[in-house]
Amino acid sequence: xxxxxxxxxxxxxxxxxxxxxxxxxTKMFSAAPNPAHPDFHDAEPNTxxxxxxxxxxxxxxxxxxxxxxxxxxxxxxxxCEIAQSCRFARKNYFYPDTPKNYQISQYDEPIxxxxxxxxxxxDGRQVSIPIERAHMEEDAGKLTHVGGSTGRIQGxxxxxxxxxxxxxxxxEIVTKPIFGAEHDAPEIAKRYVAAIRxxxxxxxxxxxxxxxxxxxxxxxxxLRPRGQEALGTRTETKNVNSLRSVERAVRYEIQRQAAILAxxxxxxxxxxxxxxxxxxxxxGRPKSDADDYRYFPEPDLLxxxxxxxxxxxLRSQLPEQPVAHRRRLKAEWGFTDLEFxxxxxxxxxxxxxxxxxxxxxxxxxxxxWTGEIARLANEQGVEASSLVEPEHVAxxxxxxxxxxxxxxxxxxxxxxxxxxxxxxxxxxxxxGLKVVTDESALVAAVDEALASQPDVLQKIRDGKVQxxxxxxxxxxxxxxxxxxxxxxxxxxxxRAMD
Amino acid sequence: xxxxxxxDVQHLAGLARIALTDDEVTSLTSELSAIVDAIxxxxxxxxxxxxxxxxxxxxxxxxxxxxxxxxxxAEQVFAGAPSxxxxxxxxxxxxxEEQ
Numbered sequence: 001x002x003x004x005x006x007x008x009x010x011x012x013x014x015x016x017x018x019x020x021x022x023x024x025x026t027k028m029f030s031a032a033p034n035p036a037h038p039d040f041h042d043a044e045p046n047t048x049x050x051x052x053x054x055x056x057x058x059x060x061x062x063x064x065x066x067x068x069x070x071x072x073x074x075x076x077x078x079x080c081e082i083a084q085s086c087r088f089a090r091k092n093y094f095y096p097d098t099p100k101n102y103q104i105s106q107y108d109e110p111i112x113x114x115x116x117x118x119x120x121x122x123d124g125r126q127v128s129i130p131i132e133r134a135h136m137e138e139d140a141g142k143l144t145h146v147g148g149s150t151g152r153i154q155g156x157x158x159x160x161x162x163x164x165x166x167x168x169x170x171x172e173i174v175t176k177p178i179f180g181a182e183h184d185a186p187e188i189a190k191r192y193v194a195a196i197r198x199x200x201x202x203x204x205x206x207x208x209x210x211x212x213x214x215x216x217x218x219x220x221x222x223l224r225p226r227g228q229e230a231l232g233t234r235t236e237t238k239n240v241n242s243l244r245s246v247e248r249a250v251r252y253e254i255q256r257q258a259a260i261l262a263x264x265x266x267x268x269x270x271x272x273x274x275x276x277x278x279x280x281x282x283x284g285r286p287k288s289d290a291d292d293y294r295y296f297p298e299p300d301l302l303x304x305x306x307x308x309x310x311x312x313x314l315r316s317q318l319p320e321q322p323v324a325h326r327r328r329l330k331a332e333w334g335f336t337d338l339e340f341x342x343x344x345x346x347x348x349x350x351x352x353x354x355x356x357x358x359x360x361x362x363x364x365x366x367x368x369w370t371g372e373i374a375r376l377a378n379e380q381g382v383e384a385s386s387l388v389e390p391e392h393v394a395x396x397x398x399x400x401x402x403x404x405x406x407x408x409x410x411x412x413x414x415x416x417x418x419x420x421x422x423x424x425x426x427x428x429x430x431x432g433l434k435v436v437t438d439e440s441a442l443v444a445a446v447d448e449a450l451a452s453q454p455d456v457l458q459k460i461r462d463g464k465v466q467x468x469x470x471x472x473x474x475x476x477x478x479x480x481x482x483x484x485x486x487x488x489x490x491x492x493x494x495r496a497m498d
Numbered sequence: 499x500x501x502x503x504x505x506d507v508q509h510l511a512g513l514a515r516i517a518l519t520d521d522e523v524t525s526l527t528s529e530l531s532a533i534v535d536a537i538x539x540x541x542x543x544x545x546x547x548x549x550x551x552x553x554x555x556x557x558x559x560x561x562x563x564x565x566x567x568x569x570x571x572a573e574q575v576f577a578g579a580p581s582x583x584x585x586x587x588x589x590x591x592x593x594x595e596e597q
Contacts, residue, residue: 031567297552
């Protein structure tokens with residue numbers, strides 16, 4: 001059903017569960033290295049495992065103090081209260097990515113609860129998203145389905161399991177039902193997840209890269225007919241791994257459910273999977289009852305009772321709120337309203353910021369991200385952040401600033417970086433893209449161009465300096481664009497007068 | 499008498515991946531009922547003013563520093579694996595969905 005028609009007949013109610021992988025050095029309950037920490041990103045499968053990661057008999061969990069600090073900081077940044085005392089619980093289910101046959105989570109006593117996150121929509125309106133809770137848990141391993149149709153569960157012949165991710169510290173942030181989103185529902189979904197991402201980044205507790213699974217969103221959507229008090233049946237859409245997907249998935253579910261309800265059908269309470277390629281969701285398993293997980297207090301772990309001193313210490317270290325942060329950056333960078341809106345609406349603020357931190361000027365960083373990189377991302381239908389690292393953009397700009405690259409060459413180098421050919425300096429080296437700074441080579445090329453265009457040479461000698469353009473063009477062509485045009489111009493004028 | 503039914507026992511057995519014979523279902527139904535009744539008796543004595551005890555030892559905040567410890571070698575990792583490809587564990591194709 002058409003989105004506007006769906007909204008006319010039904011009121012959407014949203015809810016989100018966002019999982020954040022914490023970037024501590026070690027796992028939640030054991031000293032194995034954490035693949036969500038930058039030092040361990042590229043580990044081979046099953047090399048970041050210890051007896052607990054594999055659920056070997058006799059292994060016992062011990063809580064990572066840093067993960068607790070991170071969780072408290074995150075809870076505080078979400079405006080939550082921090083529990084005086086809380087405990088862990090076992091969530092029991094059988095699945096090969098969870099070798100213990102249970103996940104250690106928090107159930108009735110989360111570490112943080114009752115908060116709110118302020119988000120800002122494109123037109124400047126502010127919306128408050130109520131937070132129910134944020135609790136600590138551990139991530140599961142990673143499954144690769146082999147055989148059948150390319151990695152899907154259906155038709156797979158067997159599955160391969162990598163337990164590196166098993167035990168990575170997670171915080172799951174659960175909102176309360178969000179009412180009144182109306183036509184803004186898809187945008188609210190996107191902005192909310194972006195706000196969580198920004199908070200997590202500002203706290204420095206996770207790299208929060210959606211494409212790497214550091215930040216994962218499950219979107220709950222239900223509809224109720226206009227005027228009805230009771231909530232409709234909800235679906236939970238998983239696998240929404242980019243901001244763009246979050247926005248699209250919510251819009252899709254509203255339209256899908258509206259069509260079913262309008263035709264007199266009923267919505268099944270279930271998990272649904274988002275497919276980026278088709279822009280649709282498909283049914284997964286029916287949602288299990290919480291009872292079926294047979295939660296019970298984790299007997300291998302003692303309760304946590306965060307001291308009020310610790311909570312206040314962490315509160316005093318909180319970075320500024322994202323809205324305030326944005327205002328400060330805008331002032332510091334000196335962007336116009338339009339330039340700044342461009343960056344924010346393109347969801348590039350954190351990228352520009354990281355590029356500035358890495359040494360680029362704000363304007364140069366802005367031009368790269370909202371210009372060439374945005375264009376390429378758009379062309380490939382992916383998020384700009386997945387194309388290139390901010391550090392590499394800063395390095396690229398540094399090469400331009402020191403005269404080693406022209407803008408045109410820099411764009412070619414960018415393409416190489418995106419193609420995975422390495423850091424900018426490596427691409428320059430490998431592709432031989434450096435600006436020709438060899439004066440004798442430039443002079444020789446200029447002399448040759450002047451000799452072949454005697455009429456132009458005469459004009460320059462007669463004082464018609466603008467005629468030099470033709471010679472400069474010929475030299476740039478001879479140098480395959482790898483020369484600094486301003487320097488070439490100087491040489492042309494100098495040689496013409498000799 | 500509590501209300502543990504044969505269906506409850508069969509459902510729990512399914513969740514726990516335990517195969518039970520009909521006789522076992524019958525005996526477990528009455529045994530689980532007796533256990534639940536016994537616990538109900540405790541609940542009668544401990545009123546709402548007595549908090550449930552999940553941890554009998556009065557300790558909290560037992561934590562470790564965020565320092566990397568030892569990991570297992572590939573040989574150790576796969577020592578007990580029925581099947582693997584040298585890098586990853588190999589398991590039967592999974593029916594149903596990821597959690």
